[in-house]
Amino acid sequence: MDLELKGRPLVSGIKSGTALVSKKPLSFLGGVDPETGLVTEKNHDLLGKSIKDVVFCFPHGHGSTVGSYVLYSLAKKNVGPKAIVNETADPVVVVGAVIADVPMVDKIDISQIRTGDTVEVDGGKGTVKILERKKACT
Amino acid sequence: MHLTAEEEKIYEGEQGWAYQTAMKILVKLGDLFDAEKLIPIESAHVSGVSYKTLGDAPIEFLESLAETGAKAKVASTVNPSGLDYEGIMRSAVPETVKEKQEKIVELYKNMGLKPVLTCTPYYASKPKQGSHLAWAESSAVVYANSVLGSWTNREGGPSALASALIGKTPNHGLHKPENREPNVLVKVETDLKNEVWYGALGIFLGKNLMDKVPVIEGLRYPKEADLKQLSAALASSGMTSVFYPCSRCPKKAENLERLAVDGQILKKAFEDLSTCSEEPDMVFVGCPHCSLNEVRNVARLVQGRKVKENVMFWVCSSRHVKAKAARHIQTIEAAGGKVVSDICAVVTWLKELGVDTLMTNSAKTAFYAPTMNKVKVRLATLKQCVETACHK
Incomplete structure (x- = not known):
C-alpha cells in the first residue's frame, strides 16, 4: 500500500529514490562539501553521510544565502540530491532548488518518512509517495 | 502569484535561460511568502562577492548567467570583495585565489552591476525616501529601512541578483506598510x-x-x-x-x-563582544565602510601621531568616499595608517596578513570576526582604537 503525503508544491519535477531523513536543520554553506556531497556540519545527525542521489528530507535550511549556490554546484557535479522534502522551506534552499533544478516540496511531516524508504516526490503536485518501506532489521 | 503577460513570457523562457532563472527565483520566493505580485524596484544591491566567504560554489552559476549576455535592468551595485585594487591584500594570497576573486567581480560587471565593492552604496547614491529596493547587505538593509526611509526586505545574494536582472521584487514583508x-x-x-x-x-x-x-x-x-x-x-x-x-x-x-x-x-x-584583552596586531575602523565624516574624524585623531610599527591600522571606506577625502587620507597615511577600499577586515584573508588579534569600534565585526576570521577581538571606542594603534 502506498502512503501519500500531501504538502506544498515548490519546484516542479518528479523523482524517486531512497530517502535520507534528518531531524536537524542544515546549512549548505559550510555544512555540505560541494565537491563530494558529504555532510560536514558539526554535531549534525547526518555528519559524514552523502546526500548524492537521495531524496533529502530535513526540517529546513539555515545560514548563509551562499548555500543556494552550493546546491547548484552539487547538482552540476552530480553529487547532489534527487529531490528535497522540507517541513518549512526557507529561501536559501528554495532558491537553491530552483537554480539546481531539483524537485522540492514542503509542509510535509517528515517523521512519516524513514531513512531507506523508497519514495517518489512530485514537486509540481506537492506530494511525497512512500513506494516501499525499508525492511526492518529484525 | 499573479504575473503580467510579459512576466509570464520571461518565466516561460522567451528571453533566455538567465532571465527565466531569475524570474523563477522571484516567483518561487513570492509563492513561499504569499506575495500576490512583483513590484518594480529602484535599485538592487548584491552580496556574495568575496571569494573568501563564497568559495567556488557560485562561480559556475554566475558564469552561466553572464554567458547569456543577461544584464541588470535597474541600477545595481555589489558588496565588498576579498581583494582591494590598490593591492594591500595582493601579496598576501596565492595567484589562484586572486584569479578567482577577480573572476567573480568581472562576472558581476559583465552583467551590468556596478563594482562599487562597498557595503555602504547609499553614500554614492542615496535611494529616494519611500522607494522599493532589493538589497542584500544586511547592515545596509536595516539602514535603508530605518534611516533612509526606503523599503527593502533582507534579500540574499541570489535573490538580489535575480531582482537586479528582472528589475522587480515579490511584494511581501517590508514592502507592505502593515509589516512595518x-x-x-x-x-x-x-x-x-x-x-x-x-x-x-x-x-x-x-x-x-x-x-x-x-x-x-x-x-x-x-x-x-x-x-x-x-x-x-x-x-x-x-x-x-x-x-x-x-x-x-x-x-x-x-x-x-x-x-x-x-x-x-x-x-x-x-x-x-570582546574575546581578549591583548595588544592587537590590527586596529580596524570602517565596518560598515566609513563615511566622509568618519574618515575626517579619524584624521583629526591621528593628526601628528605615529602608528606603532607592529600594528596595522586600517580605515576601510568606499572608493566613492575616498575620492572626496584626499586631505584626510594624507593625514592618516602620514601617521602610518592605511585607508583601504573594496574590502573589509571580515571578508578578507586576515590570518594570511598575520593578524591574530583585532581591535575595532564595530560591534558587527566583533560579533563575526572570531568565527569568520578565527581571530581574537577587542571592541573599543574610536578614540581608544587610535590610542592603542599610535605611540603615546
Whole structure:
C-alpha cells in the first residue's frame, strides 16, 4: 500500500529514490562539501553521510544565502540530491532548488518518512509517495 | 502569484535561460511568502562577492548567467570583495585565489552591476525616501529601512541578483506598510556615549527581538554613524530589519509590549563582544565602510601621531568616499595608517596578513570576526582604537 503525503508544491519535477531523513536543520554553506556531497556540519545527525542521489528530507535550511549556490554546484557535479522534502522551506534552499533544478516540496511531516524508504516526490503536485518501506532489521 | 503577460513570457523562457532563472527565483520566493505580485524596484544591491566567504560554489552559476549576455535592468551595485585594487591584500594570497576573486567581480560587471565593492552604496547614491529596493547587505538593509526611509526586505545574494536582472521584487514583508508597523517599545535607560554603545545595543536587541519591529526610545541626538552601527549590529545578531529611533516615545507606541535596556545590560553586551584583552596586531575602523565624516574624524585623531610599527591600522571606506577625502587620507597615511577600499577586515584573508588579534569600534565585526576570521577581538571606542594603534 502506498502512503501519500500531501504538502506544498515548490519546484516542479518528479523523482524517486531512497530517502535520507534528518531531524536537524542544515546549512549548505559550510555544512555540505560541494565537491563530494558529504555532510560536514558539526554535531549534525547526518555528519559524514552523502546526500548524492537521495531524496533529502530535513526540517529546513539555515545560514548563509551562499548555500543556494552550493546546491547548484552539487547538482552540476552530480553529487547532489534527487529531490528535497522540507517541513518549512526557507529561501536559501528554495532558491537553491530552483537554480539546481531539483524537485522540492514542503509542509510535509517528515517523521512519516524513514531513512531507506523508497519514495517518489512530485514537486509540481506537492506530494511525497512512500513506494516501499525499508525492511526492518529484525 | 499573479504575473503580467510579459512576466509570464520571461518565466516561460522567451528571453533566455538567465532571465527565466531569475524570474523563477522571484516567483518561487513570492509563492513561499504569499506575495500576490512583483513590484518594480529602484535599485538592487548584491552580496556574495568575496571569494573568501563564497568559495567556488557560485562561480559556475554566475558564469552561466553572464554567458547569456543577461544584464541588470535597474541600477545595481555589489558588496565588498576579498581583494582591494590598490593591492594591500595582493601579496598576501596565492595567484589562484586572486584569479578567482577577480573572476567573480568581472562576472558581476559583465552583467551590468556596478563594482562599487562597498557595503555602504547609499553614500554614492542615496535611494529616494519611500522607494522599493532589493538589497542584500544586511547592515545596509536595516539602514535603508530605518534611516533612509526606503523599503527593502533582507534579500540574499541570489535573490538580489535575480531582482537586479528582472528589475522587480515579490511584494511581501517590508514592502507592505502593515509589516512595518512597530510592535515593541524599547526603552534605553542609559546614555549612549558614542557609536560603539549603539553597536552593543544593536547586538543585544538583535538577540532579544527576534524579527520584531521596535520603536527605540531614549536615543538622544544620535549621529549618522551611531545609527549605522546600530543597524549593522541589529542585523548581525538577529532578524530585525527596521527600527524607529526617537528621543521620546510617540503616542501610538505607548501601549506596545516593552523592553527596557539599562546601563548594566548594555555594559555586559559591550564586554561580551570582546574575546581578549591583548595588544592587537590590527586596529580596524570602517565596518560598515566609513563615511566622509568618519574618515575626517579619524584624521583629526591621528593628526601628528605615529602608528606603532607592529600594528596595522586600517580605515576601510568606499572608493566613492575616498575620492572626496584626499586631505584626510594624507593625514592618516602620514601617521602610518592605511585607508583601504573594496574590502573589509571580515571578508578578507586576515590570518594570511598575520593578524591574530583585532581591535575595532564595530560591534558587527566583533560579533563575526572570531568565527569568520578565527581571530581574537577587542571592541573599543574610536578614540581608544587610535590610542592603542599610535605611540603615546
